[in-house]
Amino acid sequence: MTAARVVVVCTANICRSPFAELVLRRGLHTAHVTSIEVxxxxxxxxxxxQIHPLSAAELTLRGIDSASFAPRQVDRRILSESDLxxxxxxxxxxxxxxxxxSALRRTFTFREFATLVGHPSAAQADSFAGLVRAAYLARSSRPGAVNGEEADIADPYGGTREAFAAMAGAIERDARTITHALSLLSEPQPSALGAAAQRVGAVQPSCQKPGTLQ
Known part of the structure:
Protein backbone atom coordinates (compact mmCIF):
# COMPACT_ATOMS: atom_id res chain seq x y z
CA MET A 1 0.00 0.00 0.00
CA THR A 2 1.31 3.45 -0.95
CA ALA A 3 1.72 5.71 2.07
CA ALA A 4 -0.21 8.93 2.42
CA ARG A 5 2.19 11.87 2.27
CA VAL A 6 2.13 14.83 4.66
CA VAL A 7 4.30 17.83 3.77
CA VAL A 8 5.14 20.45 6.41
CA VAL A 9 6.26 23.80 5.01
CA CYS A 10 7.97 26.90 6.37
CA THR A 11 10.44 29.31 4.75
CA ALA A 12 14.03 28.08 5.01
CA ASN A 13 13.22 24.54 6.23
CA ILE A 14 15.75 24.84 9.05
CA CYS A 15 13.71 25.75 12.17
CA ARG A 16 9.98 25.14 12.40
CA SER A 17 9.10 22.64 9.69
CA PRO A 18 11.99 20.23 10.44
CA PHE A 19 10.97 20.22 14.09
CA ALA A 20 7.35 19.54 13.13
CA GLU A 21 8.32 16.82 10.65
CA LEU A 22 10.45 14.90 13.11
CA VAL A 23 8.01 15.25 16.01
CA LEU A 24 5.14 14.03 13.83
CA ARG A 25 7.25 11.13 12.57
CA ARG A 26 8.13 10.06 16.08
CA GLY A 27 4.51 10.37 17.22
CA LEU A 28 3.24 8.24 14.33
CA HIS A 29 5.94 5.67 14.94
CA THR A 30 5.02 5.49 18.62
CA ALA A 31 1.37 5.03 17.63
CA HIS A 32 2.37 2.23 15.21
CA VAL A 33 1.06 4.15 12.20
CA THR A 34 3.12 3.00 9.23
CA SER A 35 0.97 4.13 6.30
CA ILE A 36 1.66 7.87 6.61
CA GLU A 37 4.89 9.50 5.43
CA VAL A 38 5.94 12.93 6.76
CA GLN A 50 21.73 22.30 8.39
CA ILE A 51 18.86 22.36 10.83
CA HIS A 52 19.15 25.35 13.16
CA PRO A 53 21.14 24.34 16.25
CA LEU A 54 18.44 25.60 18.62
CA SER A 55 15.77 23.55 16.82
CA ALA A 56 18.14 20.58 16.95
CA ALA A 57 18.61 21.19 20.69
CA GLU A 58 14.82 21.14 21.25
CA LEU A 59 14.61 17.86 19.37
CA THR A 60 17.47 16.41 21.41
CA LEU A 61 15.59 17.31 24.60
CA ARG A 62 12.81 15.08 23.29
CA GLY A 63 15.11 12.22 22.37
CA ILE A 64 14.92 12.88 18.61
CA ASP A 65 18.05 12.82 16.44
CA SER A 66 18.15 15.43 13.65
CA ALA A 67 21.73 14.87 12.45
CA SER A 68 20.69 13.47 9.07
CA PHE A 69 18.12 16.17 8.28
CA ALA A 70 18.68 18.11 5.03
CA PRO A 71 16.59 21.14 3.97
CA ARG A 72 14.72 20.94 0.68
CA GLN A 73 12.97 23.42 -1.57
CA VAL A 74 9.24 23.03 -2.05
CA ASP A 75 8.17 22.80 -5.68
CA ARG A 76 5.10 21.89 -7.66
CA ARG A 77 6.08 18.22 -7.75
CA ILE A 78 6.23 18.03 -3.96
CA LEU A 79 2.89 19.80 -3.71
CA SER A 80 1.23 17.65 -6.36
CA GLU A 81 2.46 14.48 -4.66
CA SER A 82 1.14 15.56 -1.26
CA ASP A 83 -2.03 14.32 0.40
CA LEU A 84 -1.94 16.92 3.17
CA SER A 102 -5.58 22.76 -6.82
CA ALA A 103 -4.10 22.04 -3.36
CA LEU A 104 -6.70 24.23 -1.61
CA ARG A 105 -8.74 21.38 -0.12
CA ARG A 106 -5.69 19.72 1.43
CA THR A 107 -3.67 22.76 2.57
CA PHE A 108 -3.97 24.15 6.10
CA THR A 109 -1.79 25.90 8.61
CA PHE A 110 -0.43 23.48 11.19
CA ARG A 111 -2.45 25.06 14.01
CA GLU A 112 -5.56 25.30 11.85
CA PHE A 113 -5.51 21.58 11.05
CA ALA A 114 -4.94 20.68 14.70
CA THR A 115 -8.04 22.70 15.59
CA LEU A 116 -10.19 21.37 12.75
CA VAL A 117 -9.52 17.68 13.44
CA GLY A 118 -11.30 18.26 16.74
CA HIS A 119 -14.53 19.08 14.90
CA PRO A 120 -17.30 16.47 15.41
CA SER A 121 -17.35 15.61 11.71
CA ALA A 122 -13.63 14.85 11.78
CA ALA A 123 -14.12 12.51 14.72
CA GLN A 124 -16.31 10.34 12.48
CA ALA A 125 -13.68 10.00 9.74
CA ASP A 126 -12.29 6.49 9.31
CA SER A 127 -9.74 7.15 6.56
CA PHE A 128 -7.00 9.65 5.77
CA ALA A 129 -9.04 11.00 2.87
CA GLY A 130 -12.08 11.31 5.12
CA LEU A 131 -10.15 13.22 7.79
CA VAL A 132 -8.70 15.70 5.29
CA ARG A 133 -12.11 16.16 3.70
CA ALA A 134 -13.78 16.66 7.10
CA ALA A 135 -11.17 19.29 8.05
CA TYR A 136 -11.77 21.15 4.79
CA LEU A 137 -15.55 21.07 5.26
CA ALA A 138 -15.19 22.19 8.88
CA ARG A 139 -13.07 25.13 7.74
CA SER A 140 -15.67 26.03 5.12
CA SER A 141 -18.49 25.93 7.66
CA ARG A 142 -16.48 27.69 10.41
CA PRO A 143 -14.20 30.17 8.60
CA GLY A 144 -13.49 31.97 11.87
CA ALA A 145 -12.45 28.86 13.80
CA VAL A 146 -8.77 29.83 13.62
CA ASN A 147 -8.13 33.52 12.99
CA GLY A 148 -5.21 35.89 12.78
CA GLU A 149 -1.98 35.09 14.55
CA GLU A 150 -3.65 32.15 16.27
CA ALA A 151 -3.27 30.29 12.97
CA ASP A 152 0.50 30.84 12.84
CA ILE A 153 3.49 29.31 14.58
CA ALA A 154 5.70 32.23 15.63
CA ASP A 155 9.02 32.54 13.84
CA PRO A 156 11.95 31.99 16.25
CA TYR A 157 14.75 32.69 13.76
CA GLY A 158 17.24 35.16 15.19
CA GLY A 159 15.58 34.84 18.58
CA THR A 160 16.61 33.50 21.93
CA ARG A 161 16.62 29.95 23.20
CA GLU A 162 13.33 30.84 24.87
CA ALA A 163 11.82 31.72 21.49
CA PHE A 164 12.79 28.32 20.14
CA ALA A 165 11.42 26.61 23.24
CA ALA A 166 8.09 28.42 22.73
CA MET A 167 8.04 27.36 19.07
CA ALA A 168 8.79 23.78 20.02
CA GLY A 169 6.11 23.70 22.68
CA ALA A 170 3.45 25.10 20.33
CA ILE A 171 4.29 22.64 17.56
CA GLU A 172 4.52 19.72 19.95
CA ARG A 173 1.04 20.41 21.37
CA ASP A 174 -0.52 20.59 17.92
CA ALA A 175 1.47 17.60 16.69
CA ARG A 176 0.10 15.57 19.58
CA THR A 177 -3.46 16.44 18.53
CA ILE A 178 -2.79 15.67 14.87
CA THR A 179 -1.03 12.39 15.65
CA HIS A 180 -3.89 11.29 17.86
CA ALA A 181 -6.43 12.00 15.12
CA LEU A 182 -4.37 10.08 12.57
CA SER A 183 -3.82 7.15 14.91
CA LEU A 184 -7.59 6.66 15.32
CA LEU A 185 -8.14 6.06 11.62
CA SER A 186 -9.02 2.50 10.73
CA GLU A 187 -7.53 2.99 7.28
CA PRO A 188 -5.09 5.93 7.17
CA GLN A 189 -4.76 5.60 3.40
CA PRO A 190 -3.87 8.30 0.87
CA SER A 191 -6.38 11.01 0.11
CA ALA A 192 -8.20 11.10 -3.19
CA LEU A 193 -7.57 14.87 -2.99
CA GLY A 194 -3.82 14.38 -3.29
CA ALA A 195 -1.52 12.63 -5.67
CA ALA A 196 -0.83 9.45 -3.74
CA ALA A 197 -3.65 7.92 -5.73
CA GLN A 198 -1.89 9.12 -8.86
CA ARG A 199 1.31 7.47 -7.67
CA VAL A 200 -0.61 4.23 -7.26
CA GLY A 201 -2.16 4.59 -10.70
CA ALA A 202 1.24 5.25 -12.22
CA VAL A 203 2.56 1.84 -11.17
CA GLN A 204 2.39 -0.68 -13.98
CA PRO A 205 0.91 -4.05 -12.98
CA SER A 206 3.73 -5.85 -14.73
CA CYS A 207 6.43 -3.88 -12.97
CA GLN A 208 6.59 -4.44 -10.34
CA LYS A 209 13.38 18.86 0.24
CA PRO A 210 17.13 38.48 4.76
CA GLY A 211 13.83 38.41 6.56
CA THR A 212 12.37 35.66 8.53
CA LEU A 213 13.75 32.32 7.49
CA GLN A 214 11.88 29.29 8.72
Whole structure:
Protein backbone atom coordinates (compact mmCIF):
# COMPACT_ATOMS: atom_id res chain seq x y z
CA MET A 1 0.00 0.00 0.00
CA THR A 2 1.31 3.45 -0.95
CA ALA A 3 1.72 5.71 2.07
CA ALA A 4 -0.21 8.93 2.42
CA ARG A 5 2.19 11.87 2.27
CA VAL A 6 2.13 14.83 4.66
CA VAL A 7 4.30 17.83 3.77
CA VAL A 8 5.14 20.45 6.41
CA VAL A 9 6.26 23.80 5.01
CA CYS A 10 7.97 26.90 6.37
CA THR A 11 10.44 29.31 4.75
CA ALA A 12 14.03 28.08 5.01
CA ASN A 13 13.22 24.54 6.23
CA ILE A 14 15.75 24.84 9.05
CA CYS A 15 13.71 25.75 12.17
CA ARG A 16 9.98 25.14 12.40
CA SER A 17 9.10 22.64 9.69
CA PRO A 18 11.99 20.23 10.44
CA PHE A 19 10.97 20.22 14.09
CA ALA A 20 7.35 19.54 13.13
CA GLU A 21 8.32 16.82 10.65
CA LEU A 22 10.45 14.90 13.11
CA VAL A 23 8.01 15.25 16.01
CA LEU A 24 5.14 14.03 13.83
CA ARG A 25 7.25 11.13 12.57
CA ARG A 26 8.13 10.06 16.08
CA GLY A 27 4.51 10.37 17.22
CA LEU A 28 3.24 8.24 14.33
CA HIS A 29 5.94 5.67 14.94
CA THR A 30 5.02 5.49 18.62
CA ALA A 31 1.37 5.03 17.63
CA HIS A 32 2.37 2.23 15.21
CA VAL A 33 1.06 4.15 12.20
CA THR A 34 3.12 3.00 9.23
CA SER A 35 0.97 4.13 6.30
CA ILE A 36 1.66 7.87 6.61
CA GLU A 37 4.89 9.50 5.43
CA VAL A 38 5.94 12.93 6.76
CA UNK A 39 8.43 15.21 5.01
CA UNK A 40 9.12 18.94 5.12
CA UNK A 41 10.28 21.67 2.76
CA UNK A 42 10.78 25.41 2.54
CA UNK A 43 9.43 28.13 0.28
CA UNK A 44 12.96 29.61 0.21
CA UNK A 45 14.93 26.67 1.56
CA UNK A 46 18.55 27.01 2.63
CA UNK A 47 19.42 23.75 0.92
CA UNK A 48 23.12 23.97 1.77
CA UNK A 49 22.45 24.57 5.47
CA GLN A 50 21.73 22.30 8.39
CA ILE A 51 18.86 22.36 10.83
CA HIS A 52 19.15 25.35 13.16
CA PRO A 53 21.14 24.34 16.25
CA LEU A 54 18.44 25.60 18.62
CA SER A 55 15.77 23.55 16.82
CA ALA A 56 18.14 20.58 16.95
CA ALA A 57 18.61 21.19 20.69
CA GLU A 58 14.82 21.14 21.25
CA LEU A 59 14.61 17.86 19.37
CA THR A 60 17.47 16.41 21.41
CA LEU A 61 15.59 17.31 24.60
CA ARG A 62 12.81 15.08 23.29
CA GLY A 63 15.11 12.22 22.37
CA ILE A 64 14.92 12.88 18.61
CA ASP A 65 18.05 12.82 16.44
CA SER A 66 18.15 15.43 13.65
CA ALA A 67 21.73 14.87 12.45
CA SER A 68 20.69 13.47 9.07
CA PHE A 69 18.12 16.17 8.28
CA ALA A 70 18.68 18.11 5.03
CA PRO A 71 16.59 21.14 3.97
CA ARG A 72 14.72 20.94 0.68
CA GLN A 73 12.97 23.42 -1.57
CA VAL A 74 9.24 23.03 -2.05
CA ASP A 75 8.17 22.80 -5.68
CA ARG A 76 5.10 21.89 -7.66
CA ARG A 77 6.08 18.22 -7.75
CA ILE A 78 6.23 18.03 -3.96
CA LEU A 79 2.89 19.80 -3.71
CA SER A 80 1.23 17.65 -6.36
CA GLU A 81 2.46 14.48 -4.66
CA SER A 82 1.14 15.56 -1.26
CA ASP A 83 -2.03 14.32 0.40
CA LEU A 84 -1.94 16.92 3.17
CA UNK A 85 0.07 20.17 3.32
CA UNK A 86 0.61 21.82 6.70
CA UNK A 87 2.18 25.27 6.73
CA UNK A 88 3.61 27.23 9.61
CA UNK A 89 1.78 30.46 8.73
CA UNK A 90 -1.12 31.81 6.71
CA UNK A 91 1.43 33.57 4.48
CA UNK A 92 3.05 30.24 3.61
CA UNK A 93 -0.36 28.75 2.89
CA UNK A 94 -1.23 31.63 0.57
CA UNK A 95 2.10 31.40 -1.25
CA UNK A 96 1.71 27.69 -1.85
CA UNK A 97 -1.85 28.07 -3.12
CA UNK A 98 -0.66 30.74 -5.54
CA UNK A 99 1.73 28.12 -6.90
CA UNK A 100 -0.70 25.20 -6.79
CA UNK A 101 -4.36 26.34 -6.50
CA SER A 102 -5.58 22.76 -6.82
CA ALA A 103 -4.10 22.04 -3.36
CA LEU A 104 -6.70 24.23 -1.61
CA ARG A 105 -8.74 21.38 -0.12
CA ARG A 106 -5.69 19.72 1.43
CA THR A 107 -3.67 22.76 2.57
CA PHE A 108 -3.97 24.15 6.10
CA THR A 109 -1.79 25.90 8.61
CA PHE A 110 -0.43 23.48 11.19
CA ARG A 111 -2.45 25.06 14.01
CA GLU A 112 -5.56 25.30 11.85
CA PHE A 113 -5.51 21.58 11.05
CA ALA A 114 -4.94 20.68 14.70
CA THR A 115 -8.04 22.70 15.59
CA LEU A 116 -10.19 21.37 12.75
CA VAL A 117 -9.52 17.68 13.44
CA GLY A 118 -11.30 18.26 16.74
CA HIS A 119 -14.53 19.08 14.90
CA PRO A 120 -17.30 16.47 15.41
CA SER A 121 -17.35 15.61 11.71
CA ALA A 122 -13.63 14.85 11.78
CA ALA A 123 -14.12 12.51 14.72
CA GLN A 124 -16.31 10.34 12.48
CA ALA A 125 -13.68 10.00 9.74
CA ASP A 126 -12.29 6.49 9.31
CA SER A 127 -9.74 7.15 6.56
CA PHE A 128 -7.00 9.65 5.77
CA ALA A 129 -9.04 11.00 2.87
CA GLY A 130 -12.08 11.31 5.12
CA LEU A 131 -10.15 13.22 7.79
CA VAL A 132 -8.70 15.70 5.29
CA ARG A 133 -12.11 16.16 3.70
CA ALA A 134 -13.78 16.66 7.10
CA ALA A 135 -11.17 19.29 8.05
CA TYR A 136 -11.77 21.15 4.79
CA LEU A 137 -15.55 21.07 5.26
CA ALA A 138 -15.19 22.19 8.88
CA ARG A 139 -13.07 25.13 7.74
CA SER A 140 -15.67 26.03 5.12
CA SER A 141 -18.49 25.93 7.66
CA ARG A 142 -16.48 27.69 10.41
CA PRO A 143 -14.20 30.17 8.60
CA GLY A 144 -13.49 31.97 11.87
CA ALA A 145 -12.45 28.86 13.80
CA VAL A 146 -8.77 29.83 13.62
CA ASN A 147 -8.13 33.52 12.99
CA GLY A 148 -5.21 35.89 12.78
CA GLU A 149 -1.98 35.09 14.55
CA GLU A 150 -3.65 32.15 16.27
CA ALA A 151 -3.27 30.29 12.97
CA ASP A 152 0.50 30.84 12.84
CA ILE A 153 3.49 29.31 14.58
CA ALA A 154 5.70 32.23 15.63
CA ASP A 155 9.02 32.54 13.84
CA PRO A 156 11.95 31.99 16.25
CA TYR A 157 14.75 32.69 13.76
CA GLY A 158 17.24 35.16 15.19
CA GLY A 159 15.58 34.84 18.58
CA THR A 160 16.61 33.50 21.93
CA ARG A 161 16.62 29.95 23.20
CA GLU A 162 13.33 30.84 24.87
CA ALA A 163 11.82 31.72 21.49
CA PHE A 164 12.79 28.32 20.14
CA ALA A 165 11.42 26.61 23.24
CA ALA A 166 8.09 28.42 22.73
CA MET A 167 8.04 27.36 19.07
CA ALA A 168 8.79 23.78 20.02
CA GLY A 169 6.11 23.70 22.68
CA ALA A 170 3.45 25.10 20.33
CA ILE A 171 4.29 22.64 17.56
CA GLU A 172 4.52 19.72 19.95
CA ARG A 173 1.04 20.41 21.37
CA ASP A 174 -0.52 20.59 17.92
CA ALA A 175 1.47 17.60 16.69
CA ARG A 176 0.10 15.57 19.58
CA THR A 177 -3.46 16.44 18.53
CA ILE A 178 -2.79 15.67 14.87
CA THR A 179 -1.03 12.39 15.65
CA HIS A 180 -3.89 11.29 17.86
CA ALA A 181 -6.43 12.00 15.12
CA LEU A 182 -4.37 10.08 12.57
CA SER A 183 -3.82 7.15 14.91
CA LEU A 184 -7.59 6.66 15.32
CA LEU A 185 -8.14 6.06 11.62
CA SER A 186 -9.02 2.50 10.73
CA GLU A 187 -7.53 2.99 7.28
CA PRO A 188 -5.09 5.93 7.17
CA GLN A 189 -4.76 5.60 3.40
CA PRO A 190 -3.87 8.30 0.87
CA SER A 191 -6.38 11.01 0.11
CA ALA A 192 -8.20 11.10 -3.19
CA LEU A 193 -7.57 14.87 -2.99
CA GLY A 194 -3.82 14.38 -3.29
CA ALA A 195 -1.52 12.63 -5.67
CA ALA A 196 -0.83 9.45 -3.74
CA ALA A 197 -3.65 7.92 -5.73
CA GLN A 198 -1.89 9.12 -8.86
CA ARG A 199 1.31 7.47 -7.67
CA VAL A 200 -0.61 4.23 -7.26
CA GLY A 201 -2.16 4.59 -10.70
CA ALA A 202 1.24 5.25 -12.22
CA VAL A 203 2.56 1.84 -11.17
CA GLN A 204 2.39 -0.68 -13.98
CA PRO A 205 0.91 -4.05 -12.98
CA SER A 206 3.73 -5.85 -14.73
CA CYS A 207 6.43 -3.88 -12.97
CA GLN A 208 6.59 -4.44 -10.34
CA LYS A 209 13.38 18.86 0.24
CA PRO A 210 17.13 38.48 4.76
CA GLY A 211 13.83 38.41 6.56
CA THR A 212 12.37 35.66 8.53
CA LEU A 213 13.75 32.32 7.49
CA GLN A 214 11.88 29.29 8.72
Missing amino acids: VSAGTAALVAA VLTMTRAHRGELLDREP
